[in-house]
Amino acid sequence: MHALSDSADQVKTPEETYGNLRVQAETLAHNANNFDFLRLFAACLVIWYHASCLMGRSRDPLGQLTGNATDLGALAVSIFFVISGYLITQSFERSKSILQYAGARFLRLFPAMFVLCVLTACCLGPLVSETNWQHYFSDNDFWKYFKNCLFLETYVHLPDVFMHNHYPIVVNGSIWTLPVEAFMYSITFLLGVTQVHKSKLLMTLIFAALVVADMQIYSTPSGGLTPFLWLPPLTATAKFAIMYLGGALYYLYRDSVKLSWQAAALILLLLAGSYHTPHSRLLEYFCIPYLVMVAAYFPAPYLRNAAKYGDFSYGIYLYGFVVQQSIMHFTQGHISPAKFIFLSLATSFICAIFSWNFVEKPALSLKRYLKPA
Numbered sequence: 001m002h003a004l005s006d007s008a009d010q011v012k013t014p015e016e017t018y019g020n021l022r023v024q025a026e027t028l029a030h031n032a033n034n035f036d037f038l039r040l041f042a043a044c045l046v047i048w049y050h051a052s053c054l055m056g057r058s059r060d061p062l063g064q065l066t067g068n069a070t071d072l073g074a075l076a077v078s079i080f081f082v083i084s085g086y087l088i089t090q091s092f093e094r095s096k097s098i099l100q101y102a103g104a105r106f107l108r109l110f111p112a113m114f115v116l117c118v119l120t121a122c123c124l125g126p127l128v129s130e131t132n133w134q135h136y137f138s139d140n141d142f143w144k145y146f147k148n149c150l151f152l153e154t155y156v157h158l159p160d161v162f163m164h165n166h167y168p169i170v171v172n173g174s175i176w177t178l179p180v181e182a183f184m185y186s187i188t189f190l191l192g193v194t195q196v197h198k199s200k201l202l203m204t205l206i207f208a209a210l211v212v213a214d215m216q217i218y219s220t221p222s223g224g225l226t227p228f229l230w231l232p233p234l235t236a237t238a239k240f241a242i243m244y245l246g247g248a249l250y251y252l253y254r255d256s257v258k259l260s261w262q263a264a265a266l267i268l269l270l271l272a273g274s275y276h277t278p279h280s281r282l283l284e285y286f287c288i289p290y291l292v293m294v295a296a297y298f299p300a301p302y303l304r305n306a307a308k309y310g311d312f313s314y315g316i317y318l319y320g321f322v323v324q325q326s327i328m329h330f331t332q333g334h335i336s337p338a339k340f341i342f343l344s345l346a347t348s349f350i351c352a353i354f355s356w357n358f359v360e361k362p363a364l365s366l367k368r369y370l371k372p373a
Helices: 021-027 035-054 061-065 072-094 098-128 133-138 140-150 177-193 200-219 234-252 259-276 281-297 314-330 337-370
Strands: none
Touching: 035 072, 035 098, 035 281, 035 314, 035 337, 061 072, 072 177, 072 234, 072 281, 098 140, 098 177, 098 234, 098 314, 098 337, 133 140, 133 314, 177 234, 200 234, 200 281, 234 281, 259 281
16 A cells, blocks of 8 residues: 555656556656655545544545445545555565565554554553553453554454544544555465466456456345455455455556546546446446556646655554544534544644654665665
8 A cells, every 4th residue: 555666767757658557657766656645645535534424424525426335435445455556566576585575565564553553552542541541451452452463353442432432432443454455465475476467367367256256245235244354344355455456457557558638537427427326336446446547647746746755645544543533532522524624634644744754764764674685
């Protein structure tokens, strides 16, 4: 979700190269794309989406427009996974060893998550919990919360926190996607070491098989509510796994993919028209990845500087829900939607700035030790 692509040797302006995905991926410098902006945009969308939920509103604006077929949260996470599929596949191909690939993924995800868990469980939790500290620190939920650092299962509860909020005892509802993210990193590793990812045909068949399976699951009365392995329910897991593979396919087919904002406009109209029909979920799998690629390489110089002072998207994503629950707790819900969203974004940005400068950036600097001699 937050992979860092390597800089290329030859630098061209986006205006000179827009239209060919291989040229975009291999001849532009790292900061000559809009991936950083899109991640930042998606992280802010997640906060906007959760604002509706945490204030007790049933649907956000996009949910209302689409008849609840999708919402801002699902759109944001889809953007994250498409970008991850594209950049992580690229990262695997550029890695010089298995250790370099695995270590880079570990350094990107684990340190920030560990600090989040410590600050949330050990500092914030006791302040907003209605139980005494002795019971709080001995409760099983307190200790299970640190299992989030394993990226296997998601534990969003802490003992008796936020009891008067719309979502009591839930401390962080955003991190449920991170085990899916880590799982897809493992899938990229398996597809890479077995050389499956070198076959465009096999990768396309895997993508198509998952789409067919997902549509079968989605159409069942249960809606795919059975968990897959240790991951969230199949409906959510499959959707974002497919988005990830969609991004990976765009990297593998970069020789033949042509980017066009005119085509993107038509695809956007097609996707918008599919909502309120049974076909919107299927069309999302083919439309959203292309729209993300077009947006990522659209020649917009100002957007390319989104990470000039740091990549804050991961920090915003990690801390956003915690910040919003805290605001609702300390204001007792007496806050307007506009103020709630503004304060949530501002505070989350501050947390993300500290996370980037004191945790994520120092951790990523250790990647230099992963390169072979």
